[in-house]
Amino acid sequence: MALLEAENVRQCFGGLVALNGVSFEVRRGQIMAIIGPNGAGKTTLFNIVCGLINPTDGVVRMDGKVITGLKPFQIAALGVSRTFQNVSLFPHMTVLENVLVGRHLHGRAGLIGCALRLPTQRREEKAMVEQASRFLEEVGLAEKAQHSAGGLSLGQRRLVELARALGTEPRLLLLDEPASGLNTKETDNLAKTLRRIRDRGITLLMVEHDMSLVMDIADEILVLDFGVKIAEGPPAQVRSDPKVIAVYLGEKENVASG
Amino acid sequence: MVQALQYFFSGITVGSVYAIVAIGFNIIYSATGVLNFAQGEFVMLGGMVAITLASFLPVPVAVAVAVAIVTLFGCGLELVFFRRLRSHSILHMIIITIGLSIVIQELALHVWDEKVRSLPYFTGNEASSVKLLGAALSPQVIWVLGTAAIVVALLQLFYKRTLYGRAMRACSSNPEAAMLVGINTGNMRTAAFGLSAGLGALAGCVISPISMTHYEMGPGLAIKGFAAAVLGGLGNPMAAVVGGLMVGLIEAFSVSVIPSAFKDVAAFAILLAMLFLRPHGLFGRPSGVSVREV
Amino acid sequence: MNTTTRIWPRLAAFAAAAIVIQLSLGAAGKVYYLTQLTMAVYYAIVVMGLSLLMGYAGQVSLGHGAFFAIGGYTSAFLTTHNMAGCRGAAWFDLLDKCGVIVSRKSLYDDTLVLTVAPWLAFIVAVLLTVVIAAVIGYPSLRLRGHYLAMATLGFGLIIHCILIGSPVLGAADGITGVPSLSVGGLAVSGKSAVRVQNYYIAWAVAIAVLVLLRNLVESRMGRALRAIHDSEAAASAMGVNTPKLKLEVLMVSAALAAMAGSLLAHYNEGIGPSESSSFKSVRYLALVAAGGMANLEGALVVSTLLVFLSLRGWFGTYDNAVFGIILIAIVALAPQGPFRQLGLRMNRCRPLYKPGKEARSGAS
Numbered sequence: 001m002a003l004l005e006a007e008n009v010r011q012c013f014g015g016l017v018a019l020n021g022v023s024f025e026v027r028r029g030q031i032m033a034i035i036g037p038n039g040a041g042k043t044t045l046f047n048i049v050c051g052l053i054n055p056t057d058g059v060v061r062m063d064g065k066v067i068t069g070l071k072p073f074q075i076a077a078l079g080v081s082r083t084f085q086n087v088s089l090f091p092h093m094t095v096l097e098n099v100l101v102g103r104h105l106h107g108r109a110g111l112i113g114c115a116l117r118l119p120t121q122r123r124e125e126k127a128m129v130e131q132a133s134r135f136l137e138e139v140g141l142a143e144k145a146q147h148s149a150g151g152l153s154l155g156q157r158r159l160v161e162l163a164r165a166l167g168t169e170p171r172l173l174l175l176d177e178p179a180s181g182l183n184t185k186e187t188d189n190l191a192k193t194l195r196r197i198r199d200r201g202i203t204l205l206m207v208e209h210d211m212s213l214v215m216d217i218a219d220e221i222l223v224l225d226f227g228v229k230i231a232e233g234p235p236a237q238v239r240s241d242p243k244v245i246a247v248y249l250g251e252k253e254n255v256a257s258g
Numbered sequence: 259m260v261q262a263l264q265y266f267f268s269g270i271t272v273g274s275v276y277a278i279v280a281i282g283f284n285i286i287y288s289a290t291g292v293l294n295f296a297q298g299e300f301v302m303l304g305g306m307v308a309i310t311l312a313s314f315l316p317v318p319v320a321v322a323v324a325v326a327i328v329t330l331f332g333c334g335l336e337l338v339f340f341r342r343l344r345s346h347s348i349l350h351m352i353i354i355t356i357g358l359s360i361v362i363q364e365l366a367l368h369v370w371d372e373k374v375r376s377l378p379y380f381t382g383n384e385a386s387s388v389k390l391l392g393a394a395l396s397p398q399v400i401w402v403l404g405t406a407a408i409v410v411a412l413l414q415l416f417y418k419r420t421l422y423g424r425a426m427r428a429c430s431s432n433p434e435a436a437m438l439v440g441i442n443t444g445n446m447r448t449a450a451f452g453l454s455a456g457l458g459a460l461a462g463c464v465i466s467p468i469s470m471t472h473y474e475m476g477p478g479l480a481i482k483g484f485a486a487a488v489l490g491g492l493g494n495p496m497a498a499v500v501g502g503l504m505v506g507l508i509e510a511f512s513v514s515v516i517p518s519a520f521k522d523v524a525a526f527a528i529l530l531a532m533l534f535l536r537p538h539g540l541f542g543r544p545s546g547v548s549v550r551e552v
Numbered sequence: 553m554n555t556t557t558r559i560w561p562r563l564a565a566f567a568a569a570a571i572v573i574q575l576s577l578g579a580a581g582k583v584y585y586l587t588q589l590t591m592a593v594y595y596a597i598v599v600m601g602l603s604l605l606m607g608y609a610g611q612v613s614l615g616h617g618a619f620f621a622i623g624g625y626t627s628a629f630l631t632t633h634n635m636a637g638c639r640g641a642a643w644f645d646l647l648d649k650c651g652v653i654v655s656r657k658s659l660y661d662d663t664l665v666l667t668v669a670p671w672l673a674f675i676v677a678v679l680l681t682v683v684i685a686a687v688i689g690y691p692s693l694r695l696r697g698h699y700l701a702m703a704t705l706g707f708g709l710i711i712h713c714i715l716i717g718s719p720v721l722g723a724a725d726g727i728t729g730v731p732s733l734s735v736g737g738l739a740v741s742g743k744s745a746v747r748v749q750n751y752y753i754a755w756a757v758a759i760a761v762l763v764l765l766r767n768l769v770e771s772r773m774g775r776a777l778r779a780i781h782d783s784e785a786a787a788s789a790m791g792v793n794t795p796k797l798k799l800e801v802l803m804v805s806a807a808l809a810a811m812a813g814s815l816l817a818h819y820n821e822g823i824g825p826s827e828s829s830s831f832k833s834v835r836y837l838a839l840v841a842a843g844g845m846a847n848l849e850g851a852l853v854v855s856t857l858l859v860f861l862s863l864r865g866w867f868g869t870y871d872n873a874v875f876g877i878i879l880i881a882i883v884a885l886a887p888q889g890p891f892r893q894l895g896l897r898m899n900r901c902r903p904l905y906k907p908g909k910e911a912r913s914g915a916s
């Protein structure tokens with residue numbers, strides 16, 4: 001059984017049909033990429049998968065269990081985590097605290113335990129700080145732990161967001177344009193990090209405009225255009241698909257050479 | 259039967275005032291995303307200014323001038339507190355309106371003292387009455403209902419037919435796009451505050467002969483107007499009219515069941531029940547967007 | 553985070569300041585100032601609770617005056633309402649056997665007055681308020697936007713109406729003759745013989761609340777709260793049960809207001825309906841803002857000072873207006889609070905940051 005299945009997902013905003021009956025599957029251990037021009041409905045699809053939006057129609061299943069209608073925090077508890085296209089860190093908190101929020105699901109201390117600073121809570125806190133620091137190391141930002149998240153560069157903030165999402169120890173990680181705003185060197189590092197994450201057994205679903213990155217690391221590509229799936233398959237196949245080439249006419253070179 | 263009819267008319271009379279307050283909420287909410295806690299104060303100010311002016315001006319002129327003054331006051335508030343601070347969060351803007359509500363009340367207390375005042379009846383006096391379907395009504399009731407009806411009709415025309423009204427709607431549904439097509443969203447917000455304040459003031463004038471004007475009347479009106487706005491679905495000005503009338507009617511009829519000192523409880527119970535059951539309003543359907551990505 | 557080591561010096565500073573103030577007032581022959589100061593410290597507890605809700609979680613409540621009043625009135629009513637007439641009823645005898653009924657002689661004649669024990673009344677007051685807060689908060693906190701503010705405003709108006717309109721609760725005069733609340737030899741009471749003792753009791757309670765709330769905001773739950781304030785969507789996507797947490801925080805905040813209300817009712821030997829007016833609720837908002845929104849120490853210091861001045865009548869007839877203006881001015885001009893720089897220096901666990909564009913528009 002696929003890890004994530006979407007069936008006939010449809011989303012209307014007033015008169016605008018952002019997604020029109022999209023179905024796909026994400027298999028375990030893969031990196032799957034979603035590409036498509038601006039406004040194709042990629043972010044909307046993410047919002048539906050992680051529960052920020054209830055779709056007008058259609059269902060999404062995780063491990064065969066329907067997750068549409070659940071709240072985002074319930075879906076997160078099932079092992080889905082994400083980053084946001086326009087980086088949504090908690091700017092008034094430190095980098096470490098941001099990642100610690102990602103560890104929230106793995107803590108148990110309640111309001112009263114926290115207020116009384118019970119020994120169990122203190123132990124848990126210490127362990128959480130250690131784990132969070134490890135995730136920061138993984139993305140190479142350990143030395144920024146005590147900096148304010150609002151003051152970092154865009155590339156660094158994307159990485160913090162990645163660490164925060166990893167902090168939830170997801171089985172499925174949704175990345176919305178993780179490479180936008182990064183320079184070439186940062187993008188190369190990102191590719192390595194993403195492969196490492198996949199090799200650890202985390203399934204990745206990412207939206208990305210950087211074709212060379214997508215062609216490089218994706219195992220499977222889904223192409224959306226105006227809310228409709230127009231192609232799906234391994235990079236080599238998608239690259240030569242005439243419909244995809246037609247959509248990306250302006251970027252034909254890019255796709256072909258990517 | 260006649261008793262019920264009497265309740266009915268008193269319900270739709272106060273209801274139309276709630277409706278206008280609810281429309282005021284909606285106008286500002288859709289233009290700025292702010293719930294304006296000083297909405298009731300516009301009503302109070304309209305009444306108070308008109309009463310003061312009426313001592314040396316004919317009533318119609320006093321009302322017109324009062325509405326104009328409060329409209330300018332509303333625009334001024336936007337210019338001073340919100341235009342400068344647009345980058346602040348919605349939370350901060352809401353808190354500012356809360357502060358404004360208190361300061362305006364205190365100001366009114368010092369300018370007009372705590373006496374309950376009222377405008378003279380627009381036609382006739384307390385004693386005169388007109389018969390409608392067997393119920394004896396004060397002529398002022400006709401004034402209130404007529405004014406509310408005209409306001410709603412004109413607003414409808416304004417939003418649907420005029421360029422300015424359409425621009426205002428565009429601003430609320432998609433501010434970035436509106437800005438891109440060359441609409442000055444800042445001016446639209448100022449206009450929204452002015453319009454909302456002016457409508458409130460007008461309501462404050464027409465209702466003054468019936469339910470009096472008092473410096474502390476604002477918050478109570480605001481909460482009922484808000485209940486009406488939620489009934490209709492926040493962001494939908496015309497549905498707010500139905501919401502307002504319903505709140506008014508429920509309040510009026512509740513008097514026959516619970517002591518009238520507690521009739522405000524009814525409005526609040528409606529508000530809570532709505533938030534529980536149908537937060538998107540009686541007519542709206544859930545937009546499906548529970549939290550927008552920021 | 554690891555702030556336990558850093559909070560103690562600051563607590564010592566608070567304690568030292570409290571002692572210095574008491575001694576110097578004694579030396580200046582103005583011990584009666586301690587009465588207003590004690591009251592101000594109790595009000596500061598409400599403000600710290602509201603700071604948790606508004607400054608940290610980003611939710612506005614205009615019902616804290618009402619929560620305070622419910623706490624105070626419940627205590628006052630239960631400890632003054634004579635239940636002598638209920639003797640013989642099964643429930644009354646049961647309560648009596650549990651030792652929660654106290655008796656005393658009426659002030660006016662020699663009749664026996666039987667009431668609920670003050671400590672039990674205190675507990676009932678806090679629990680009742682928490683339940684009410686949950687009923688108001690549950691529907692309004694599930695929604696996006698600031699419905700809680702409106703719902704609590706309406707709630708406050710209703711409570712005010714009910715208090716003024718209920719003869720059992722003393723209508724416009726409120727309840728008087730509330731006995732003292734004594735626990736283990738200490739008595740919360742307004743008698744001038746125990747004025748100094750009560751001044752320290754108030755500080756002890758306030759500092760205990762400060763420590764608990766500080767622990768809270770620096771913990772797992774506190775981080776989740778602050779995350780909700782910055783971006784509810786992101787917090788929820790990271791697994792924070794946002795509606796539940798917001799509701800719990802409202803309940804904690806209301807409980808603190810009720811606690812202060814109950815203690816003050818005992819200290820003042822009575823309570824009146826003006827406590828529930830919307831002016832009072834807005835005053836608490838203003839004090840949270842003046843303290844620096846998300847700054848518990850600031851809330852404690854600033855509200856003790858400003859409420860003391862207000863109780864001494866410094867603001868004359870412009871009392872409410874002053875707080876309204878403070879609220880507007882601070883939120884409009886210095887939303888981080890007037891002590892932001894100072895606070896950051898005191899509060900080194902949160903390093904200096906430069907909020908980018910995103911930070912400023914984050915909550916919208």
Ligand SMILES: Nc1ncnc2c1ncn2[C@@H]1O[C@H](COP(=O)(O)OP(=O)(O)OP(=O)(O)O)[C@@H](O)[C@H]1O
Nearest residue numbers: 013018037038039040041042043044045085547550
């Ligand atoms: N909350 C919303 N309300 C109304 N319309 C929306 C909303 N979210 C998205 N849309 C619209 O849905 C369409 C798809 O948007 P979406 O953000 O999913 O595109 P995208 O593929 O992610 O594009 P991009 O590459 O620019 O990120 C767009 O036309 C957008 O304006």
Ligand SMILES: [Mg+2]
Nearest residue numbers: 042043044085
């Ligand atoms: Mg997108």
